[in-house]
Amino acid sequence: MSKVATRFAPSPTGPLHIGGVRTALFNWLFAKNKGGDFLLRIEDTDKERSKKEYQNQIIQSLKWIGIDYDSDEYIQSTKISGHVKIVAELLKKGNAYKCYCSNEEIEEQKKRAKQKKIPYIYDRKWRDKNENEAPKNIKPVIRFKSKIDGKSKLKDLVQGDVEIDNNTIEDFVILRNDGTPTYNLSVTVDDHEMNVTHIIRGDDHKINTFKQMQIYEAMNWDLPKFAHIPLIHTKEGKKLSKRDKDSTLDDYSKIGIMPEALRNYLLRLGWSFQDKEIFNLEESIKHFNLEGIGKSPSKLDLNRILSMNEYYIKNMKEDNLFDQLKEFCENYKEKILPEKEDQVKKSLIFLKNKAKTLEDIFNNLKYLLSDEINFNDEDLKLIDSTSKGIIAEFKSKIKDISKFDRESLEPLINELIKTNNTNFKGVGQPLRIALTGSKYGPGIYDIIVSLGKDEVLKRLGNKIFI
Ligand code: GLU
Numbered sequence: 389m390s391k392v393a394t395r396f397a398p399s400p401t402g403p404l405h406i407g408g409v410r411t412a413l414f415n416w417l418f419a420k421n422k423g424g425d426f427l428l429r430i431e432d433t434d435k436e437r438s439k440k441e442y443q444n445q446i447i448q449s450l451k452w453i454g455i456d457y458d459s460d461e462y463i464q465s466t467k468i469s470g471h472v473k474i475v476a477e478l479l480k481k482g483n484a485y486k487c488y489c490s491n492e493e494i495e496e497q498k499k500r501a502k503q504k505k506i507p508y509i510y511d512r513k514w515r516d517k518n519e520n521e522a523p524k525n526i527k528p529v530i531r532f533k534s535k536i537d538g539k540s541k542l543k544d545l546v547q548g549d550v551e552i553d554n555n556t557i558e559d560f561v562i563l564r565n566d567g568t569p570t571y572n573l574s575v576t577v578d579d580h581e582m583n584v585t586h587i588i589r590g591d592d593h594k595i596n597t598f599k600q601m602q603i604y605e606a607m608n609w610d611l612p613k614f615a616h617i618p619l620i621h622t623k624e625g626k627k628l629s630k631r632d633k634d635s636t637l638d639d640y641s642k643i644g645i646m647p648e649a650l651r652n653y654l655l656r657l658g659w660s661f662q663d664k665e666i667f668n669l670e671e672s673i674k675h676f677n678l679e680g681i682g683k684s685p686s687k688l689d690l691n692r693i694l695s696m697n698e699y700y701i702k703n704m705k706e707d708n709l710f711d712q713l714k715e716f717c718e719n720y721k722e723k724i725l726p727e728k729e730d731q732v733k734k735s736l737i738f739l740k741n742k743a744k745t746l747e748d749i750f751n752n753l754k755y756l757l758s759d760e761i762n763f764n765d766e767d768l769k770l771i772d773s774t775s776k777g778i779i780a781e782f783k784s785k786i787k788d789i790s791k792f793d794r795e796s797l798e799p800l801i802n803e804l805i806k807t808n809n810t811n812f813k814g815v816g817q818p819l820r821i822a823l824t825g826s827k828y829g830p831g832i833y834d835i836i837v838s839l840g841k842d843e844v845l846k847r848l849g850n851k852i853f854i
Pocket residue numbers: 396397398399431575589593
């Protein structure tokens with residue numbers, strides 16, 4: 389058998405959809421598992437809707453999630469003349485014909501089908517008509533001569549055998565009257581040219597597959613294997629569309645979901661291997677197979693994405709986590725200043741235990757990133773005269789301690805609790821507000837130690853606490 393080759397064929401008409409990312413991931417893992425190639429084809433033939441900016445964004449998104457492709461991108465719009473040649477060949481071989489129906493005629497037929505509540509199928513008017521009868525003022529489209537009788541069978545690697553009546557597939561257009569080939573024709577020619585052996589794509593392409601199979605047969609080309617993956621649904625059970633919230637990859641990267649976590653989540657969305665949940669990259673490649681893909685649609689669940697991300701944050705080495713955080717802050721928040729990097733890195737040891745996203749880490753980290761504190765007005769009101777007293781006492785107590793760690797701070801705090809006849813919150817809360825601007829955030833010892841003595845003294849010295 390020839391070397392396995394899969395492909396991902398997005399149309400650059402918008403940012404990469406989460407369903408598309410999963411399709412790309414499955415194709416990529418399948419190819420890597422088989423030691424084959426994974427190819428990227430940009431289907432940019434819809435001139436009006438395709439944009440270079442989306443193409444770049446798609447490439448960038450694949451890179452972000454760790455999917456790399458073999459060979460250069462295959463740009464469909466540069467291959468049109470080859471597609472048109474195949475149309476001519478099909479015409480010559482008698483597998484296609486010119487259809488001179490006017491737009492009005494087709495529209496009329498569609499209207500009638502709608503009235504009768506039956507699916508519209510072109511009536512094959514020109515299939516056997518003599519071209520001498522062709523009207524002079526109409527430029528024809530070219531239609532594929534589909535099978536009329538019998539049934540066709542697709543041996544789908546996910547869905548099993550799928551059979552349809554041939555007469556449900558109309559004589560579909562393969563060349564428009566402006567001379568441009570249609571999707572079904574171009575895709576088939578390209579997949580053949582690229583030596584694609586396995587076509588793994590969404591369920592919604594199944595009918596197209598039956599059309600494309602007929603082109604392979606007419607051209608005497610080897611038929612690739614097909615696998616149709618059930619679509620992703622929303623939590624409410626609707627088909628996920630581009631208009632849905634949280635449907636693009638960017639929706640996740642911008643809230644600080646990490647690529648490893650999203651990749652693991654998408655792998656498990658509609659695919660399983662024993663009862664394993666966590667797959668590192670190597671394991672994903674090793675275990676991926678088409679048998680593990682389920683037959684029913686899977687539901688996108690943000691809570692599961694968040695808990696997967698939380699798991700990855702907790703279990704990641706701080707250095708690696710810092711790199712991801714740095715990139716996230718640079719892209720979506722504010723740059724971490726070089727002089728703050730060490731402090732931030734050290735703080736990740738405790739920050740990573742309280743975060744579901746990189747955004748959570750950033751929010752809990754704000755007190756460290758800038759020397760200027762943004763006070764929450766409501767919280768500031770909680771600093772009454774007792775709190776001010778506690779702040780002053782704490783300040784004088786730490787002035788003379790030589791070590792500035794949790795062990796040396798604990799007795800001081802306990803003493804303050806006792807002398808002020810209060811509890812841990814009574815001391816911790818004013819200190820936290822004074823040091824970070826908010827009553828929420830990391831544990832008080834973590835805040836104090838991470839800031840360091842000088843900075844703590846400086847912050848507590850603010851005249852609003854005197
Ligand atoms: N450009 C098509 C799409 O985005 C690709 C379909 C296919 O994989 O053949 O749906």
